[in-house]
Every structure is written in C-alpha cells, then in structure tokens.
Amino acid sequence: MNSTSGKSVDPRLLDALSATDASTRLQATLAAGTRPDPALLDTLIDRxxxxxxxxxxxxxxxxxxxxxxxxxxxxxxTELDSDRTQARSQALHTLSKIGDPAVWPAITPALLRDPDDEVARSAWRAAVVLVPDDERAALAGELATQFARGDREVRRSLSRALAALGEVIVPVLRRAAGSTDPEVRAHAQATEQLLRDPDAAFDLDVDAAKRVAALDGAPC
Structure with a gap:
C-alpha cells in the first residue's frame, strides 16, 4: 500500500525497481513512467x-x-532538506525538468553554495531555469560568489549557468575581472567567452590571468 494514493502497487514492479541488476531497474523505471501511477510517487522519490x-x-x-x-x-x-546529498541533487534536477516557477523560493543560497559539488551544480542549473526575470541580476551575483570553486567540470557548469542568464551577468564579470585571485579572474574570463560564443571551448587559462595581473601591477 502507498500513502500517496492508498492504491496498492504490483509487488513485482516494486521488487524490480530495487533489483540488483541495473538493466532490470531501468526497465522497471521505464514501465513506471510509461504507465504513470501516483501510487508510485514515494517509491520513485525514495529510489x-x-x-x-x-x-x-x-x-x-x-x-x-x-x-x-x-x-x-x-x-x-521536501527532499531539498534531506541529509542525503543525492536526494537533494536529484530533487533539484527533477524540479528543473518540471519547471514550475512556484519552486523558485525553494532554491536558496544554501543550496546554491551547497558543500557537495553535485548538489550545487544541480542547484545552479535549476536556478537559471526557474528564476523570475526580476531576480536574474541577483542570481548572477549569488552565482558569482562561486567563481574558482571545484575542478574544471564544476567551473564549467557554473560558467554555463551564468552564461544562460545572458547580458545581466556582465557587471558581475567585470567585478570578478578585478579580483586579486587569478583563478577567479580566469574563471570570469572563461565565462565571458561562453557568453559571447556558447559553442566556444571552455578555456580556463589561469596562467594568462596571472600574467595580466603582473602587467597591470608593473611600474610604467
């Protein structure tokens, strides 16, 4: 029995959703989506x-x-408050796919700065999908606090999220370009490149940012 609807669910499907074999779980999940049943809601989310x-x-x-x-x-x-990082990450990912704008207030600064990189990346992607137009500049400022975070893939995710906001990010890029941290400057420069050319390669050239800073600080 499932608390969401009170309907019983085929126990064979429930067993398949948690089977040892990944292909069995995949087929069971496909079946669950092909014949959507609210009685499976809790099971799918828990999974x-x-x-x-x-x-x-x-x-x-x-x-x-x-x-x-x-x-x-x-x-x-409710999963956004879970102690399990994957629960938070998957909930954010799914909410971004549903695209309900009423969810926006739940995309908190704590999620955007979540210590787990996968949760933060999911939050960034969800935020740019759900943000109202009049909140885009504030979101750009919040995302900019994460410049130079993580490895190359994490940084590319942040840059793509920022670039998706469009020209509203230009002021935060200018501020980051003046940072004393060369990694922040390099990340901002790579983000600007993606903003101007979404198909461009993600060029995170920290050494170049250091050289520019050295030239800027050199006596005339």
Whole structure:
C-alpha cells in the first residue's frame, strides 16, 4: 500500500525497481513512467536518493515528470532538506525538468553554495531555469560568489549557468575581472567567452590571468 494514493502497487514492479541488476531497474523505471501511477510517487522519490546508476536516475526523473506536478512538486521540495546529498541533487534536477516557477523560493543560497559539488551544480542549473526575470541580476551575483570553486567540470557548469542568464551577468564579470585571485579572474574570463560564443571551448587559462595581473601591477 502507498500513502500517496492508498492504491496498492504490483509487488513485482516494486521488487524490480530495487533489483540488483541495473538493466532490470531501468526497465522497471521505464514501465513506471510509461504507465504513470501516483501510487508510485514515494517509491520513485525514495529510489532517487539511493540509485547508483546514472541512466536509471535519469529515467527516474523522467518517470516523476510523468506524474501530476501538484503531487510531485511538494514531495520533491521536501527532499531539498534531506541529509542525503543525492536526494537533494536529484530533487533539484527533477524540479528543473518540471519547471514550475512556484519552486523558485525553494532554491536558496544554501543550496546554491551547497558543500557537495553535485548538489550545487544541480542547484545552479535549476536556478537559471526557474528564476523570475526580476531576480536574474541577483542570481548572477549569488552565482558569482562561486567563481574558482571545484575542478574544471564544476567551473564549467557554473560558467554555463551564468552564461544562460545572458547580458545581466556582465557587471558581475567585470567585478570578478578585478579580483586579486587569478583563478577567479580566469574563471570570469572563461565565462565571458561562453557568453559571447556558447559553442566556444571552455578555456580556463589561469596562467594568462596571472600574467595580466603582473602587467597591470608593473611600474610604467
């Protein structure tokens, strides 16, 4: 029995969703999405928090988007406070796919600065999807606090999120270009390149930023 709807769920499907074999879990999740049943809501969300396979997690998100948003969105929002990092990350990812603008207030600075890189990356992507037009500049400023965070992939994710906001990010890029930290400057420069040319390679040239700083500080 499931608390969401009071309906019983085929126990064979429940077993398959948590089977040892990833392909079995994938097929079960596909079945759950093909025949959406609100009685599976809690099971699917609980599975998101522990599923180790990327492709199954992606299918779980799809299956959840097939359910009524008025049921999934409140349940996903509760996951944003979970102690489990994957639960937070997957909830953010799924909310970004649903795209309900009412979720925006739940994308807090704490999530955008989450110490777990995958949670933060999911929060950045969700934020740029859900942010209202009049909050875009403030979001750009908040995201800019994360310049120079993490490895190359984390930095590229941040740059792509910022670039998706458009020209509103130009003032924060200018401020970052004046940072005393060469890694912040390099990250800002790479972000500006993506803003001007979304198809450009992500060129994170810290050495160049250091050379520019040295020239700027050299006596005339």
């Amino acid at each position: 998101c928090a522990v599923e180790p396979d990327f492709y199954v997690r992606d299918m779980l998100t799809w299956a959840l988007t097939r359910l009524p948003a008025e049921l999934t969105v409140p349940r996903l929002r």
